[in-house]
Amino acid sequence: MKNNLGNILKKELRELFRDKKSLAMMLVIPIFIPLLILGMSALFEMQVNKEIEEYNCIGFAYDLTEQEMQLAEQMQIRITQANEEELKQKYENGEIQLYITKQDKEYTLHSDGSETSTYAASLMENYFNAYKQILQQNYLQENGINAEEVLNIITVKEEVSQQENYFTNYIRSYAFLFIIMAITVSATYPSTDTTAEEKERGTLETLLTFPIKSKDIIVGKFLGVSISSIVTGVISFLLAIISLIMAQNMFTIFEGVDVMFSPISMLIAVIIIVMYSFFISGLCIAIASTSKTFKEAQSALTPLTFISFFPGMIAFMMGVVGTPIISLIPFLNYTVIFTDLCNGNIDYFNIAIMIISTIIYIAMVLTYIIKQYKSEKVLFSK
Numbered sequence: 424m425k426n427n428l429g430n431i432l433k434k435e436l437r438e439l440f441r442d443k444k445s446l447a448m449m450l451v452i453p454i455f456i457p458l459l460i461l462g463m464s465a466l467f468e469m470q471v472n473k474e475i476e477e478y479n480c481i482g483f484a485y486d487l488t489e490q491e492m493q494l495a496e497q498m499q500i501r502i503t504q505a506n507e508e509e510l511k512q513k514y515e516n517g518e519i520q521l522y523i524t525k526q527d528k529e530y531t532l533h534s535d536g537s538e539t540s541t542y543a544a545s546l547m548e549n550y551f552n553a554y555k556q557i558l559q560q561n562y563l564q565e566n567g568i569n570a571e572e573v574l575n576i577i578t579v580k581e582e583v584s585q586q587e588n589y590f591t592n593y594i595r596s597y598a599f600l601f602i603i604m605a606i607t608v609s610a611t612y613p614s615t616d617t618t619a620e621e622k623e624r625g626t627l628e629t630l631l632t633f634p635i636k637s638k639d640i641i642v643g644k645f646l647g648v649s650i651s652s653i654v655t656g657v658i659s660f661l662l663a664i665i666s667l668i669m670a671q672n673m674f675t676i677f678e679g680v681d682v683m684f685s686p687i688s689m690l691i692a693v694i695i696i697v698m699y700s701f702f703i704s705g706l707c708i709a710i711a712s713t714s715k716t717f718k719e720a721q722s723a724l725t726p727l728t729f730i731s732f733f734p735g736m737i738a739f740m741m742g743v744v745g746t747p748i749i750s751l752i753p754f755l756n757y758t759v760i761f762t763d764l765c766n767g768n769i770d771y772f773n774i775a776i777m778i779i780s781t782i783i784y785i786a787m788v789l790t791y792i793i794k795q796y797k798s799e800k801v802l803f804s805k
Contacts, residue, residue, distance in 0.1 A: 452605045453659040460666035478542040482510035482522030602659040607731040609655035614707035615720040652700035705788035750776035
């Protein structure tokens, strides 16, 4: 029995590594991981380090005091003074990034919410906070009150326990989502080739005439596709680690930040990749086995790419954290557990539930596939 299983696995791996399309899916897709990580890092770098000259042209529809003029100069704000209609026209022409009107003690910032005007609005919020503090100090001093005792009545300190930042976790989580999608894409083609295409070529019928149990055939095919998926996942993860190291050396947003995973986090990440590879490989084979042609199998498997990506993306955007219930949910559990890893939260109980539930799902899928292969109606219907 073991020899039969070994022979089937050797056959599947031999065909897999001879097929250029399968190799492309397995080895080329991971190359996009560095492009994703470095591209997102460059984008965040541009946003964080935007030159102040790009958004510091501000219009004022009122006369500024001497104090306001000095404060604006200190904050590198370029002042344009005119009436509201003229400023509105200048804003539409792109001469200023924002304009401000005043009624009594109420100031209104006018913009369209674009990226540049958002930076300008943030600049002006800092400006008005500083100006308000100047006015408060002057008022207290005029009334013989110690401004320092009133304005600085409490002191707030910030202590960051880990050298992590938003950009690091965001990029690592999205990179893992892409790894999941790459594994899915890598599993779809060999699954289709080893089932529907063999059926279409007629080689599957020949294989079934040999004195080999259906179970050995299915497990051999399953292991072949799984190995392909695992190779894709591990290569993608290694490239992600290398890309993070490169990004840390290239971009200032990562200065003083530890972008690297801890050894235990890397081990758990690899376990997640392996478990997901087994799960998605079995699912792809199950779906492709019910298809009559290669094209039909491809069409049936296409939605899996989106199903593998979007639940995790939505969970990440909503800030979903791992729970025992979520650890039972296929597709979602892998991404949520990895996101928790990125945040420094390692819950071994949730990880154990994910592993056990995945093994159960795989056993159920393989049982279903074996039944399919024993059904001549399913295998050979035209």
